[in-house]
Amino acid sequence: MVVTSKKHLNAAVYHLICMILVVIMIYPVLWMIMSSFKTQSGIFKGNLSLIPDEWHFVNYVEGWRGFGHHTFGVFFTNSFIISITATLGTMTSASLVAYGFARIKFPGSKFLFSCMLGTMMLPYQIIMIPQYLIFHRLNWINTFLPMIVPWSLGNPFFIFLVIQFVRTIPFELDESALIDGCTKFGIYYRIILPLCKPALVTVAIFSFYWRWQDFIQPVIYLSKPKLYTVSVALRLFADPTSVTNWGAMFAMASLSILPVMMVFFILQKYIVEGISTTGLKG
Amino acid sequence: MGNTKGYNLKSTIAGYLFISPWLIGFLCFMVLPVFVSLYISFTKYDLISSPVWVGFKNFQRLFLLDPRYRKSLGITFLYVVTAVPLRLVFALFIAMILCQKRRLIGFYRLIYYLPSIIGGSVAVALVWRMFFGSGGPISLVARSLGIKGNVSLIGNPKTALATIIALYVWQFGSSMLIFLAGLKNIPESFYEAAVVDGAGSLVKFFRITLPLLSPVILFNLIMQTIHGFLMFTQAWIITRGGPMDSTLVYVVYMFLRAFQFYDMGSASAMAWVLLLIVSFFTMIIFTTSRRWVYYESKQGI
Numbered sequence: 001m002v003v004t005s006k007k008h009l010n011a012a013v014y015h016l017i018c019m020i021l022v023v024i025m026i027y028p029v030l031w032m033i034m035s036s037f038k039t040q041s042g043i044f045k046g047n048l049s050l051i052p053d054e055w056h057f058v059n060y061v062e063g064w065r066g067f068g069h070h071t072f073g074v075f076f077t078n079s080f081i082i083s084i085t086a087t088l089g090t091m092t093s094a095s096l097v098a099y100g101f102a103r104i105k106f107p108g109s110k111f112l113f114s115c116m117l118g119t120m121m122l123p124y125q126i127i128m129i130p131q132y133l134i135f136h137r138l139n140w141i142n143t144f145l146p147m148i149v150p151w152s153l154g155n156p157f158f159i160f161l162v163i164q165f166v167r168t169i170p171f172e173l174d175e176s177a178l179i180d181g182c183t184k185f186g187i188y189y190r191i192i193l194p195l196c197k198p199a200l201v202t203v204a205i206f207s208f209y210w211r212w213q214d215f216i217q218p219v220i221y222l223s224k225p226k227l228y229t230v231s232v233a234l235r236l237f238a239d240p241t242s243v244t245n246w247g248a249m250f251a252m253a254s255l256s257i258l259p260v261m262m263v264f265f266i267l268q269k270y271i272v273e274g275i276s277t278t279g280l281k282g
Numbered sequence: 283m284g285n286t287k288g289y290n291l292k293s294t295i296a297g298y299l300f301i302s303p304w305l306i307g308f309l310c311f312m313v314l315p316v317f318v319s320l321y322i323s324f325t326k327y328d329l330i331s332s333p334v335w336v337g338f339k340n341f342q343r344l345f346l347l348d349p350r351y352r353k354s355l356g357i358t359f360l361y362v363v364t365a366v367p368l369r370l371v372f373a374l375f376i377a378m379i380l381c382q383k384r385r386l387i388g389f390y391r392l393i394y395y396l397p398s399i400i401g402g403s404v405a406v407a408l409v410w411r412m413f414f415g416s417g418g419p420i421s422l423v424a425r426s427l428g429i430k431g432n433v434s435l436i437g438n439p440k441t442a443l444a445t446i447i448a449l450y451v452w453q454f455g456s457s458m459l460i461f462l463a464g465l466k467n468i469p470e471s472f473y474e475a476a477v478v479d480g481a482g483s484l485v486k487f488f489r490i491t492l493p494l495l496s497p498v499i500l501f502n503l504i505m506q507t508i509h510g511f512l513m514f515t516q517a518w519i520i521t522r523g524g525p526m527d528s529t530l531v532y533v534v535y536m537f538l539r540a541f542q543f544y545d546m547g548s549a550s551a552m553a554w555v556l557l558l559i560v561s562f563f564t565m566i567i568f569t570t571s572r573r574w575v576y577y578e579s580k581q582g583i
Contacts, residue, residue, distance in 0.1 A: 014384065021376070022393050025452070029396070031419065032409040093303035100300025107289050109297060116304065119312055121564070125512045125533050126557045129540050129549050130315035130322065136329065153307030184296045213403040215515045220541060231404040238408055238519060246412065253405035264399050268392060271399075 036060070036250035043246055056247075060255075063248030067236050068225035072252055075233040082147045082218075082229060083211040089152025090207050091200050097154050098162035098196075099188045103174060120156040124216070132220055146221045151211065158203045165199035166192060202270050209260050230256045323550035333547070340551035351552070353527055354535040361443060361531055362510040365450040370502055373454040377461035378491075391462070398455030407449070407519035411436055414445045439528035442521050446529055449516055457502045464498035465491070493576040500571050504564055511560050532556055 030050055035043050036059050038052040066072045100106075101113050135146045169192065177187050215231040222228055234256055237249035264271065298305070323340055325333035344351045380391055400406050412418050416434035424433040435441040472490050481489065492499075514533040517523060523530035523538070536556070540549035 011384070014379075014382075015386065018379065018386070018390050022390065025393055025397055028406070028409055028413055028452075029400070031413065032405070035412075093307075097301045097304040100297050104293055104297040104300060105289060106294040106297030109301075112301065112305070115308065119308065121508070122312065122557075123508065123512050123560065125514065125536070126553050127312065127315040127319065129536075129546060129553055130319035131311060132540070133318060133322065133329075133546065134311075134315060150307055150311040152303075153311070154304035156304075159304060184293075184300075188300070209399065213400075215404050215518075216537075234404045234408060235519060238411065249408060250412075253408050256405045257400045257403060260400055260403070264396070271395075 032250055033254045036247065036254045038247065040245070040247050043250070059245075059247035059251040062245060063251040063255075067228075067233060070225050070228070072230070072233065072255070074226060075228050075230045076255075078144070078227060079212060079229040079231070082144050083208050085144075086148045086151040086211045087204055087207040089148065090155055090158055091203055093152060093154035094158040094162045094203055095193055095196055095200060096188070097159045098166050099192050101159070102163045102166040103171075103187075103192070104184065116156045116159065120160065128216070128220070135221065141221055142224050142227060143221075144227070147211070147214070147217050151207075155207070158207065161203060162196055162199045165196055169195050198270070201267070205263055205267055205270055209263060212260055319550045319553055322546055323548075323554050325547050327546040328544045329546060330544075336547065340548040341555070343548060344551060344555070350527065350530070351535065354530045354532055357443065357528070357530055358511060358532040361447060361450075361513065362507060365447045366503070366506045366510045368447070368451045369454045369506060370457060370499070372451055373457035373502070374461050374495075374499075376454065377458045377465055378487075380458075381462060381465040391459075394458060395455035398453045401449065401453035402515060404515065404519055407516050410445065410449050410516070411520045436521060437525055439524075439526045442525060442528050446513075446516055446520060449520075450510070450513070457506065460498060460502055461495065464495050468494045496571075496575040497577065500567070500575050504567055507563055507567065508560055511556065511563075 034050045034052060037055050037057065038059075039054075039056050042052055042056070064072045066075065101109060101116075131146070131150075135141060138145075140146050173191050173195075174187050177191055182190065213231065214229075215235075218229045218232045219235070222232060225233075230252075234249070234253060237244055237252070322333060324335060324337060326336050326339075327333035376394055380387055380394075397406075414420050414435040416437060418434075420435060421433040435445050468491065472494070473486055476486050476490060512533055513531055514537065517529050517531050517534045518537070521529040523534045532552070533556075536549050536552045539545045539552065
């Protein structure tokens with residue numbers, strides 16, 4: 001019996017350590033969500049308890065009012081328009097480009113493929129300023145286009161992910177379709193695209209949540225309040241020049257991570273696989 | 283597939299049509315900006331009047347006449363050399379803990395990964411600002427420990443950067459998942475053989491786990507180092523580079539030069555120097571990796 005009790009003790013210590021870590025990891029998030037239900041004085045009353053003394057929903061009402069005559073409804077709509085359009089675009093382009101690189105022989109394909117791998121390492125911050133100058137010329141400032149168009153034309157990370165997936169699809173499928181008289185586009189549309197679904201789900205998840213949380217681009221390109229995304233609008237709560245309603249800030253901050261959390265909990269299997277197999281950063 | 287030289291015209295057209303979305307984006311929003319940026323970095327340009335050629339003046343000004351720039355370089359290096367190793371060590375440590383067959387592992391993995399999912403958001407940066415600011419939970423703890431006055435780690439130039447480093451380390455989840463995948467690839471038989479030879483857990487860790495994991499460590503190290511140099515949102519929301527420029531990381535200062543001072547010339551010069559710095563560090567990591575990364579097949583990357 002000594003062995004089993006030692007085993008139990010081991011397990012207990014193990015789970016104790018893990019649980020302490022769970023608390024550390026999740027405390028700031030819980031604190032944010034719980035604070036959104038507290039009164040202004042309750043947030044800083046001096047006790048560390050997470051549970052509000054009384055549940056208070058007025059922060060959500062006040063926060064939703066937004067800024068400059070635009071409610072958070074407008075900001076959420078803007079964020080959804082950008083994230084969803086850009087994601088649909090990048091899914092389409094990633095599958096098309098991946099098929100082109102993985103399955104068709106054409107001159108220059110090797111060179112262009114290495115160019116694409118090279119740009120995976122080129123950070124956005126490097127081309128942030130010249131891109132701004134180009135979009136300034138094109139009169140795209142204060143439109144959603146800078147957030148949607150480059151993203152929709154294909155993100156090298158996503159293209160690479162789909163290429164790796166297409167390479168696992170047996171080539172015989174293409175050949176038999178070709179014999180049956182299928183065109184190249186037909187092979188893409190009828191065979192490769194349906195089989196790529198798992199890779200495209202991963203692309204959709206990461207694309208949505210990178211676009212949703214993006215801050216640097218909206219802050220550069222959107223200066224009219226009616227165009228603000230949720231990230232940009234949230235920043236106004238931290239504006240040092242105005243009196244901040246902390247409760248309202250916590251309420252809207254909690255709402256802003258809700259879509260991402262929902263995607264995360266529903267599709268977490270794909271996320272874990274996506275990162276473990278391709279090294280996509282989270 | 284026999285003809286390696288003769289390409290079929292129809293395939294060529296089809297190939298270029300299929301990759302055209304990426305090709306257009308690559309030429310218009312990557313190649314063109316890179317050349318524009320190179321040109322602008324040698325000019326004085328404020329968006330209103332047309333660019334004026336000034337030669338190397340922007341670069342000279344950065345390194346010789348701008349103490350703020352040199353300060354921001356120093357802060358960025360400090361940030362990268364502390365935050366990146368801390369995150370990786372933490373990620374590896376947790377991955378080792380989770381690489382066991384026990385109950386609740388899936389739950390732990392999910393919770394530890396959660397901060398990585400939302401950590402880049404403005405919402406979390408705001409929470410961090412409140413959490414470590416005056417009146418937040420940390421300052422309450424400090425007060426209950428008997429420290430007088432209003433403790434704000436965010437407002438103190440000595441500790442502000444540490445809170446941002448803490449935020450970075452807190453999001454160790456994606457590195458952890460990559461380490462976990464790597465750990466699962468190490469055959470159990472290696473450990474069993476080592477145990478037969480009388481190896482303890484430390485020996486097993488340093489002689490088996492670390493060498494076999496080194497390619498994954500290399501990948502994580504490079505990705506996280508690049509990522510670390512580019513940090514913007516957190517510093518911008520939490521401290522705006524302050525107090526007293528103590529968190530003025532590279533991209534924040536670049537952003538200020540471009541969109542606050544409308545000094546596109548020196549901001550572009552900064553972007554180029556950043557690219558050089560990032561490439562330099564990536565190269566250093568790669569070249570030294572030959573000494574410490576173990577490849578089973580001896581093929582290299």
